[in-house]
Structures are given as structure tokens and as C-alpha cells.
Amino acid sequence: MTETTTPATRPANPRFSSGPCAKHPGYSLNNLMDAPLGRSHRAAVGKAKLKAAIDRTKALLGVPDDYRVGIVPASDTGAYEMAMWTMLGARPVTMLAWESFGAGWVTDAVKQLKLDAEVRTADYGALPDLTIDPAHDICFTWNGTTSGVRVPNADWIADDRDGLTLCDATSAAFAMDLPWDKLDVTTFSWQKVLGGEGAHGVIILSPRAVERLESYTPAWPLPKIFRLTKGGKLIEGIFTGATINTPSMLCVEDYLVTLDWAEDLGLQGLIDRATANATAIWDFCAARDWIENLAEDEATRSTTSVCLKLVGAPEGTAKAMAKRLEAEGVALDIGAYRDAPEGLRIWCGSTVETADIEALLPWLDWAYRAETAATAAA
Ligand SMILES: Cc1ncc(COP(=O)(O)O)c(C=O)c1O
Numbered sequence: 001m002t003e004t005t006t007p008a009t010r011p012a013n014p015r016f017s018s019g020p021c022a023k024h025p026g027y028s029l030n031n032l033m034d035a036p037l038g039r040s041h042r043a044a045v046g047k048a049k050l051k052a053a054i055d056r057t058k059a060l061l062g063v064p065d066d067y068r069v070g071i072v073p074a075s076d077t078g079a080y081e082m083a084m085w086t087m088l089g090a091r092p093v094t095m096l097a098w099e100s101f102g103a104g105w106v107t108d109a110v111k112q113l114k115l116d117a118e119v120r121t122a123d124y125g126a127l128p129d130l131t132i133d134p135a136h137d138i139c140f141t142w143n144g145t146t147s148g149v150r151v152p153n154a155d156w157i158a159d160d161r162d163g164l165t166l167c168d169a170t171s172a173a174f175a176m177d178l179p180w181d182k183l184d185v186t187t188f189s190w191q192k193v194l195g196g197e198g199a200h201g202v203i204i205l206s207p208r209a210v211e212r213l214e215s216y217t218p219a220w221p222l223p224k225i226f227r228l229t230k231g232g233k234l235i236e237g238i239f240t241g242a243t244i245n246t247p248s249m250l251c252v253e254d255y256l257v258t259l260d261w262a263e264d265l266g267l268q269g270l271i272d273r274a275t276a277n278a279t280a281i282w283d284f285c286a287a288r289d290w291i292e293n294l295a296e297d298e299a300t301r302s303t304t305s306v307c308l309k310l311v312g313a314p315e316g317t318a319k320a321m322a323k324r325l326e327a328e329g330v331a332l333d334i335g336a337y338r339d340a341p342e343g344l345r346i347w348c349g350s351t352v353e354t355a356d357i358e359a360l361l362p363w364l365d366w367a368y369r370a371e372t373a374a375t376a377a378a
Contacts, residue, residue, distance in 0.1 A: 004370055007362035010330050016347045016360070017333035018145055018171070018305045020191040020198060024261040024351040027195070035253035041246055049252050050241030056259045057202060060267055061173065064180050068205045068239040071247065073225045076170040079187035079201030082226045083166050084108055084139065087185065087209065088115060090216040091163055094132050096140040098122040099147035100339040101168065105139050113220065124307075124341050125149060125294045134158035138165045142172035146337035148307030148345065152299040154182035164209055173202075174262065175274035175304045175349050184209040190251065193270070193304060194258045195351035197251040210234050262350070270350040271303075277348035277357045278303040284361045290368060294343060302348075307336065309343040310368075314375055318342045321367040330363045 015022040036045045050071060058069045072079050088109065095110075095117045097103045102121075109117045118136065120128035124147040132138055138157070143150040150172065157165055164184040172178065173188040180186075186204040190196025205213075213229050225244055228235060238244060262270055282301065285291050285308065294307040310318050319342060322335035336343040344364070348357065 004373070005366075006328070007359075007366055009359045009362070011356035011359040011363075013353065013356050014330050014332050014360075016331055016352065016356075018192075018337075018345055018347045019189075021193065021195045021347050021349050022351045023195045024258055025353060026261065027257075031257045032250065032253045035250050037249060039249070041243065041249060046249060047241045049249065049256065050243060050247065053252055053255055053259070054239065054241060056256070056263070060259065060263060061178070061204075062180070062267060063204055066207050067180060068210065068234075070203050070205070070228075070238040071241070071243055071252075072201045072203050072238065073243075073245055073247075075191070075198050075201050076168065076187055076189035077201070078225065079189070079203040080105065080166070080168050081108060082201075082228065083185040083187060083203060083209075084113065085220070085222055085226045086218065086228055087164060087166070087212050087216070088113060088137060088139075089218050089220075090212060091135065091137055092116075092118065092133070093137040093139060093163075094118045094120060096120050096128055096130070096138065098127055098149055099124055099141070099144035100337060101145060101170075102139075102141045103339075105141070105168065109139065125296045127151065127297070127300055130156035132156065132158075133163075134161040135163055137163040139168075140165070141168040142178065143169070143176065143302050143304055145171040145302075145305040146307070146340045146345070147294055148302040148305050149295045149300045150176065150302045152297075154179045157182040164206075164212055171302075171304050171349070174267065174270050176271060180206070184212075190255045190258070193274070193349040193351070194255070194262055195349070196255045196258050197248070199248055199251050200255075205239075265350070273350040273352075273354070274303045274348050276354045277352050278306050280354060280357045280361065281306050281308070281346060281348065284364070288365075291364070294341070304347065304349045305345055306348050307340065307343055307345045309341060313368075313372070315342065317368075317371050317375070318344055320371050320374075321364070324367045324370060325363055328363070331360055 174193040325331035
């Protein structure tokens with residue numbers, strides 16, 4: 001085989017983007033025909049669809065009965081910032097960040113809300129110290145999508161904490177176990193693990209989060225799309241399908257169809273698919289000395305956004321590999337995130353087929369060989 005001989009098999013689906021993520025196997029636009037387009041989202045049919053999306057999310061994720069699940073504007077960012085703006089400021093807060101999305105929440109807390117936050121950061125590949133005062137609120141990202149580093153568990157969160165935990169779980173929900181007793185606010189968007197659409201966010205509140213909302217009024221003004229209470233009481237309608245403003249019923253239908261697929265697998269089935277995908281890549285890296293996981297500690301390796309770095313390759317190699325693979329049509333959107341160290345990021349969430357990951361791996365060898373040969377010849 002020469003450096004440029006291409007592998008015999010191609011991934012059937014080359015979509016490995018970390019968001020929006022691949023649609024689920026068998027997806028077809030024809031399955032969206034039941035969307036109540038042109039109808040009011042406040043008509044019975046629209047409200048029923050929104051309520052079904054909420055109820056089915058709660059059941060699939062195993063969210064406790066006394067927690068509330070709501071659909072809110074502006075995707076995960078909207079859901080997470082709504083939580084920050086409505087709940088922070090009541091007590092000290094520890095902000096944890098180890099990649100770009102967590103860093104964005106730190107900017108919100110420090111520069112926008114002007115909180116005197118305790119900020120703990122770590123470089124791409126690592127986690128910060130997770131020893132935290134249980135009197136503090138905590139803001140963190142379960143899975144750092146741009147570094148491929150996740151918290152290994154929630155043992156570091158005190159059971160008897162006074163503070164609230166605000167967890168951005170957008171690249172974790174449905175692919176990783178989320179221990180609800182440790183999470184007071186959890187947010188995600190449909191575009192990630194289930195391959196749904198952007199635009200709407202999901203916010204999940206524990207009874208303690210609701211208590212905070214009903215007992216605390218922040219010092220700053222809140223735009224309408226962040227308001228979760230009225231007259232000091234939770235707006236219950238948000239958690240039964242009466243959205244704050246107009247949602248896309250097409251996105252809602254897309255999510256409901258996606259849930260049909262996901263419910264057949266069950267939560268554990270969804271988790272297992274992501275784990276199998278990531279494991280195939282980990283095994284590939286373990287057998288090679290030129291590529292490795294960006295996550296330093298095995299226990300923190302993401303099973304969804306798998307981030308890889310090249311060892312000893314000249315700068316630009318990973319970028320050129322990603323470009324080559326895209327040009328071949330075998331891997332779309334696998335370059336590292338713009339703020340992350342140069343490397344590859346391969347989405348392994350539950351909608352991705354393991355056979356496609358396995359078909360992609362020989363292409364990584366190929367692209368590396370081709371790039372190395374091109375550099376040597378230059
Ligand atoms: C950890 C994390 N937080 C927030 C976001 C922003 O999500 P959205 O664009 O759905 O608001 C992303 C998107 O990739 C993410 O991975």
C-alpha cells in the first residue's frame with residue numbers, strides 16, 4: 001500500500017459534527033408531516049405537542065417527579081443564561097471552567113453580572129480542583145464539548161449543600177448518567193446527543209431551584225425571555241407547554257420524532273451507543289503513537305465530543321487532515337473548536353453509528369500518512 005492508497009470502506013454517514021449533530025439513523029423529513037404548521041402554539045394541538053415533548057423528556061431521562069422540565073428560548077445558551085440571571089447573586093458562587101463554553105459562563109458571571117465569583121479554571125485537557133464549599137452555588141459544564149473533558153461523576157457535589165448546582169449538560173444529556181439528586185438546574189439543547197434542532201433550550205429545575213426562584217429577586221433587570229416567575233411564584237405554564245414566546249413547531253415535531261427513536265433504545269441504550277463509539281476511537285489511539293486523547297485523565301474522557309491531539313506532528317497537520325477528510329467526503333466538521341488547541345474532534349453521541357466510526361478510523365491513518373508524506377516532500 002502506498003501513502004495515498006485510500007481505505008476500501010467509507011462511513012455511510014460522514015457527519016461527525018459536535019453540533020448540530022448527526023440525525024438519528026432512519027431520519028426522514030417525511031416523518032415530520034404531523035407538525036401543526038400554521039397553527040397557534042397555544043391551540044390545544046400545539047400545547048399537547050409541547051407537553052408531550054416535556055413529559056417524554058422527563059421519562060426518558062429519569063428526572064424525578066418533583067423536578068420541573070421546561071422548554072425555553074435560545075437553545076442551551078438561553079436556558080443556561082436564564083438560570084444564571086434568575087438565580088445567581090443570592091450566595092457566593094464558584095465558577096468552574098475548563099474549555100470555551102465554561103469560560104463563556106465565567107464571562108457572564110464576572111463581566112456581565114459583575115459577581116464577586118470564585119473562578120476556577122484548567123487548561124484544555126484537564127479539570128480544575130473540584131473541592132468546593134457547599135455554601136456556594138456552583139456553575140459547571142458536565143461535558144466540556146471543546147476539550148472532550150467531562151466530570152467523572154458528581155461525588156464532589158455535597159448531598160447536604162446549601163448552594164445550588166447549575167449544570168450545563170448540553171453535550172452530556174442522553175449520553176451520560178446524570179445524577180439528579182446532585183443537580184439543581186440542568187440545561188441542554190435538542191441539537192446535540194439526539195440530533196435534534198437548535199433554537200430551543202430545555203431547563204430542568206429541582207425543588208430547591210424553584211425555592212430560590214420564588215424567594216430571591218436579583219438586583220438586575222430581567223428581560224421577558226428570562227423570567228420564570230410572576231408575582232414571586234413560578235410560572236407553572238412554562239413547565240407544561242405554555243412557552244414564554246413562540247416556538248418552532250417544526251423543531252418540536254423533529255424532537256418528538258427523535259424521541260420515538262430514542263425511546264426504543266432507552267437511556268441505557270443511548271449511553272451504550274456513545275460509549276461504544278468513543279471506545280472504538282480510544283482503542284485506535286492506544287494502538288498508535290502519533291495520536292492521543294486531549295483529556296489527560298482517562299476517567300474524564302468524553303464519550304460524546306472526543307477530542308484528539310497529534311503527537312510530534314508539525315503545526316497545521318491536524319487542520320490539513322480535517323480538510324483532506326472533508327474533501328474526500330468521509331468526515332465533515334471534525335477540526336478542533338476554534339478556541340481549542342489544534343487537533344481533531346469527533347462526535348460520538350448516540351445518533352452516530354459505531355460502524356461509521358469504525359469506517360472512519362482507517363481514514364485517519366490515511367490522512368495522517370498523506371499529510372506526513374506531503375510535509376516530507378515539501
Ligand atoms: C457545553 C456547551 N454549552 C453550550 C453550548 C451552546 O449551545 P447552543 O448553541 O445550543 O445554545 C454548547 C454548544 O456546542 C455546548 O457544547
